[in-house]
Amino acid sequence: MYSQGLIGADGKTHEDAAFLAAFQARIDAEQKIEPNDPMPEGYRKTLVRQISQHAHSEIIGMQPEGNWISRAPTLRRKAALLAKVQDEGGHGLYLYSAAETLGVSREEMTEQLLSGAAKYSSIFNYPALTWADIGAIGWLVDGAAIMNQIVLCRCSYGPYARAMIRICKEESFHQRQGYEIMIALCNGSEEQKELAQDALNRFWWPSLMMFGPPEGESVHSNQSMIWKIKRFSNDDLRDKFINASVPQAEKLGLTIPDPDLKWNEAKQGYDHGEIDWDEFWRVVKGDGICNRERLKNRRRVDRDGAWVREAAMAHAQKRAARTASARIAAE
Numbered sequence: 001m002y003s004q005g006l007i008g009a010d011g012k013t014h015e016d017a018a019f020l021a022a023f024q025a026r027i028d029a030e031q032k033i034e035p036n037d038p039m040p041e042g043y044r045k046t047l048v049r050q051i052s053q054h055a056h057s058e059i060i061g062m063q064p065e066g067n068w069i070s071r072a073p074t075l076r077r078k079a080a081l082l083a084k085v086q087d088e089g090g091h092g093l094y095l096y097s098a099a100e101t102l103g104v105s106r107e108e109m110t111e112q113l114l115s116g117a118a119k120y121s122s123i124f125n126y127p128a129l130t131w132a133d134i135g136a137i138g139w140l141v142d143g144a145a146i147m148n149q150i151v152l153c154r155c156s157y158g159p160y161a162r163a164m165i166r167i168c169k170e171e172s173f174h175q176r177q178g179y180e181i182m183i184a185l186c187n188g189s190e191e192q193k194e195l196a197q198d199a200l201n202r203f204w205w206p207s208l209m210m211f212g213p214p215e216g217e218s219v220h221s222n223q224s225m226i227w228k229i230k231r232f233s234n235d236d237l238r239d240k241f242i243n244a245s246v247p248q249a250e251k252l253g254l255t256i257p258d259p260d261l262k263w264n265e266a267k268q269g270y271d272h273g274e275i276d277w278d279e280f281w282r283v284v285k286g287d288g289i290c291n292r293e294r295l296k297n298r299r300r301v302d303r304d305g306a307w308v309r310e311a312a313m314a315h316a317q318k319r320a321a322r323t324a325s326a327r328i329a330a331e
C-alpha cells in the first residue's frame with residue numbers, strides 16, 4: 001500500500017521555532033500531513049507509537065473470537081465470524097503499512113510485539129468464555145473501537161486517516177453482527193438471556209478501559225490534541241460510548257453492571273461508577289488473564305509461518321532474477 005522508503009522526518013530536521021510554527025499552522029489549517037512532508041520528530045514518534053499499538057491490537061484481537069469460529073452455532077454465524085476475524089487481520093495490515101510510511105519497518109514492529117515490548121489494547125487480554133461473549137465483543141468492543149476510530153478518520157496524518165475510513169466501515173458491520181447475536185440471545189430461552197447478561201457483566205468495564213486512562217493520567221493526550229492526531233479526550237469518548245450503549249442495553253432488556261450509572265440532566269449524559277484503574281494498569285503491564293497466552297500463541301504462529309515468508313521471498317527473488325535475465329536477453 002505504501003512504500004517503506006517514504007520517510008517524512010529524517011531526524012535531521014532543524015526544529016527551530018519557525019519550523020514548528022509553520023508545521024502547527026498547517027495542522028491548524030486542517031491540511032493533511034503526508035509521508036514526504038517535513039514533520040517534527042515527536043509527531044513522527046507519536047504516530048509510530050499509536051499506529052503500531054493499534055495494528056498490534058487488531059492482530060492480537062483476532063484471538064478471542066478466532067477461538068469461536070469452529071464452535072459458532074450455525075453456518076451463517078460461522079461465515080459472519082470468519083469474515084469479521086479476517087477483517088481484523090486486514091486492519092492490522094493497513095495499519096502496519098501506514099506506520100511503515102513513517103520509517104519503521106514491519107519486521108521491527110513485529111519484533112516489538114513478539115518480545116512483549118509493545119503495547120496492544122488491554123481488552124484482548126480477557127477471555128471469550130461463551131458464545132454470548134462473541135455477541136458482547138462485537139457490540140461493545142467494536143462499538144468502543146468505532147467511537148474512538150471515527151474521529152481518527154480526521155487525524156492530521158493522511159495515511160492513518162485514510163486507513164481509518166475503510167476500517168470504520170468494516171467495524172460498523174462487526175458491531176451490528178455482535179448486537180444481532182445479543183438480540184437473538186435476549187429473545188431466546190432464560191438460559192440464553194442469562195448468558196447475554198453474564199457476557200455484558202464481564203465485558204462492560206474492560207470496554208470502558210479501552211479508551212485509555214482518565215484526564216490527568218493520559219500522558220499523550222494534550223500534545224496529540226494540539227497536533228490533531230486525537231480530537232477528543234479519552235474521557236469524552238468514553239462518555240459518548242456510555243451514552244450510546246445504555247439505550248442499546250435497555251432495548252435488549254439487559255442491566256449495565258454499574259449501580260452508580262445515573263442520567264445527569266445537566267450534562268445530558270450518564271454519570272458512571274469508578275473504573276478500576278489498578279486492574280487496567282495491571283493488564284496493560286502484562287498481568288491480565290490472557291496476556292501470556294496471547295503472546296505465546298502469536299509467537300507460535302510466527303514460528304509456524306516462517307516457511308511461508310521464506311518461500312515467498314525465494315519466489316520473489318526467482319521472479320526478479322528471471323525478469324532481469326529476460327531484459328538482458330532483449331537488449
Ligand code: FAQ
Nearest residue numbers: 054057061088120121122145209210211212218219220221
Ligand atoms: N490498552 O496517554 P495515553 C479494536 C497506554 S482496536 C493498552 O492516554 P494515547 C478493533 C497508551 O498506549 C483497539 N494500553 O495514550 C477490534 C500509553 O502507553 P505508552 C485499539 C493503553 O495514545 C475489535 C499509556 O497507556 N484501538 O478494538 C490503553 O494518547 C474487536 C498512556 O495513555 C486503538 O489503538 C489500552 N486500552 O491514548 C479488533 C485506537 N489505553 O505508549 C478485534 C488508536 C492507553 O506511553 C476485535 N489509539 N494505553 O507506552 C488511540 O486512540 C490511543 O492510542 C488510545 C490511548 C486512546 C488507546
